[in-house]
Each structure stands twice: as structure tokens, then as C-alpha cells.
Amino acid sequence: MADTPEPAPGDHAGGTGHPDPATEAFVTHRNLLFTVAYEMLGSAADAEDVLQETWLRWTGVELGEVRDQRAYLVRITTRQALGRLRALGRRKESYVGPWLPEPLLTSPDVAEDVELAESVSMAMLLVLETLTPTERAVFVLREVFGLDYSEIAEAVDKSQAAVRQIAHRARAHVAARRPREAVSPAESRDALAAFQRAVQTGDLQSLLDILAPDVVLLTDGGGVKQAALAPIVGAGNVAAVLGRIGGSAPLLPAQVNGCPALIVRLDGEIDTVMAVHLDGGLITGLYAVRNPEKLSHMERETTLRR
Numbered sequence: 001m002a003d004t005p006e007p008a009p010g011d012h013a014g015g016t017g018h019p020d021p022a023t024e025a026f027v028t029h030r031n032l033l034f035t036v037a038y039e040m041l042g043s044a045a046d047a048e049d050v051l052q053e054t055w056l057r058w059t060g061v062e063l064g065e066v067r068d069q070r071a072y073l074v075r076i077t078t079r080q081a082l083g084r085l086r087a088l089g090r091r092k093e094s095y096v097g098p099w100l101p102e103p104l105l106t107s108p109d110v111a112e113d114v115e116l117a118e119s120v121s122m123a124m125l126l127v128l129e130t131l132t133p134t135e136r137a138v139f140v141l142r143e144v145f146g147l148d149y150s151e152i153a154e155a156v157d158k159s160q161a162a163v164r165q166i167a168h169r170a171r172a173h174v175a176a177r178r179p180r181e182a183v184s185p186a187e188s189r190d191a192l193a194a195f196q197r198a199v200q201t202g203d204l205q206s207l208l209d210i211l212a213p214d215v216v217l218l219t220d221g222g223g224v225k226q227a228a229l230a231p232i233v234g235a236g237n238v239a240a241v242l243g244r245i246g247g248s249a250p251l252l253p254a255q256v257n258g259c260p261a262l263i264v265r266l267d268g269e270i271d272t273v274m275a276v277h278l279d280g281g282l283i284t285g286l287y288a289v290r291n292p293e294k295l296s297h298m299e300r301e302t303t304l305r306r
Helices: 020-042 043-056 068-094 110-113 114-120 122-127 133-144 149-156 158-173 185-201 204-210 235-243
Strands: 211-220 253-256 259-266 268-280 283-289
Touching: 020 133, 020 149, 043 068, 043 110, 043 114, 068 133, 068 149, 068 211, 110 114, 110 149, 110 185, 110 268, 114 122, 114 133, 114 253, 122 149, 122 268, 133 158, 158 283, 185 204, 185 235, 185 253, 185 259, 185 268, 204 211, 204 253, 204 268, 211 235, 253 268
Parallel strands: 211 283
Antiparallel strands: 253 259, 259 268, 268 283
């Protein structure tokens, strides 16, 4: 799991070695809370900060007055994430080149949960970027985590009627932009293997065969690493860029955000993480993250939960 807050050494009941109820509840739901924060922010580092803020507020809560600890913790996390999301939006305005979510190395079980995998995929996180902060929070809490409208209303400080309207609007917005058909894990693996072979051999025709005509390549260097400052669009243009990689560096398959991806390592260090988005059997999106500040969660798996 990501480096979310650990209970302090003194957080034990009566020195018995057992965690107190507040610590136990937080640890039980920690992976869920991280996933909520990450889906709202697209940044693991910011999600971890949100969890620390959630923990600090949780320790001041009178547990006897909490009816549903999971819902209460999600509410704290959502409110903290909303505040950070608005600040993150201002940071993105001055970002150099395309901004991509921070990639996470995920375990195979994430890919097996089709809904969870889609919700944390690079493609979906970029769709969520087009929502307002409140729309994003409502969509994530309702569509991904299945919270009741009453719980969401408390989390975003809106009436239930307003939340229902926001949810309807967000669903329609996302539906117009999400993939047209689901791709099975086996199809994803096969497509990734074919893509990997084509890139490593520099086989232009094989690349063109697997790339959709309107494929888009986004590269995020954050102004630190060389990257295209605008999207590269079209199979011919994308294939020309990928063809230059050839055998210059090994490409290692991985599961990133629950989806197929390739990792480029140079001198033992991760240089690039390229997530692949499939639709209709063809690659429609490629998301290459090179900004070193965004690659710290690629050395070990992050546990995501719904």
C-alpha cells in the first residue's frame, strides 16, 4: 500500500498491544480511503496527504457518536480531497505540457474487478478531470463506491436533491467520453504483447495494425524530462514516434492502474511508464509518464479497494 499514516507507537489501548478502536477502524478502511482520495485527485502523493489529514481529524472524533465508521471516514476523506482538488487545479494551470495522473503499480486482483480497474485507469481519470470538483466527488462516491445519496450529500455539503442532479449530469458527461466496449484481461494482455513486440522491433506496419486511426499519445515530462508539449494524434504520427524507441531500452509489461502498461528502465531506474488504453481491439490512447516526481509508486504494488 502507499505510505499512508501509520498509527503512532502509543496508539494502543491500555498498553495491551491491541490498537484502540479509532486506530483499528482507520487501518481497516485505509485502502478504501486511499482509493477514494486517489480517484478524486489522480495523485498518489496528494492522496497520502489527504489520508494524513483524515487521520488527524478522525482522532478527534467521539466514536460513540459515530453510527457508521466507514461512511464517516469516507466523508472526512472526501471533504479533505475536495479542498485539495481545487488547489491542485490551480497547480495544473502552470504545468509544463500535458498533465497525466500519477501511475500506480497495481496487483492482478485490481484488473479482475472490471469496474474498479476502469475507474482508476488513466483514460477514466482523464475523463474525471473534465468534471467540476463536486461532480467528480459525487460521481466517484456514487458510481464507484456505491454510497447512498444521503451519505454523499453529507460529504459534499449539498442537499440530496442537488446531489441527484449532480450525479445525473456527471454520469451523462462521463458516458459520452468513456470506452464503448469492455476489454477482457486476456485481450488486454494479448494486445500489450503485440504492441511491445512492434515497438521493440521497430516494425512500423505492426504498430499501424494495432493503433486506432485516431489514437492519441500524451507524454508527461513535467518540464523535467523531454516530452511532447502537445498531444500527438493519429496512427502515423504516433507510430513514427514509437518507432524511434526500437531496441534502445527494454520494455517490461506491467499492470498500471489496473490496465496493461509498459515500463522503460534506464540504468536500473524507471524512466517512463506507458499506460495503454484499448477500445474495439485497437489502442486508442497511450499515456507516457516521465516526470520523476510521479514515478515513486511504481516500485511496489499499491492496494486499491472499493
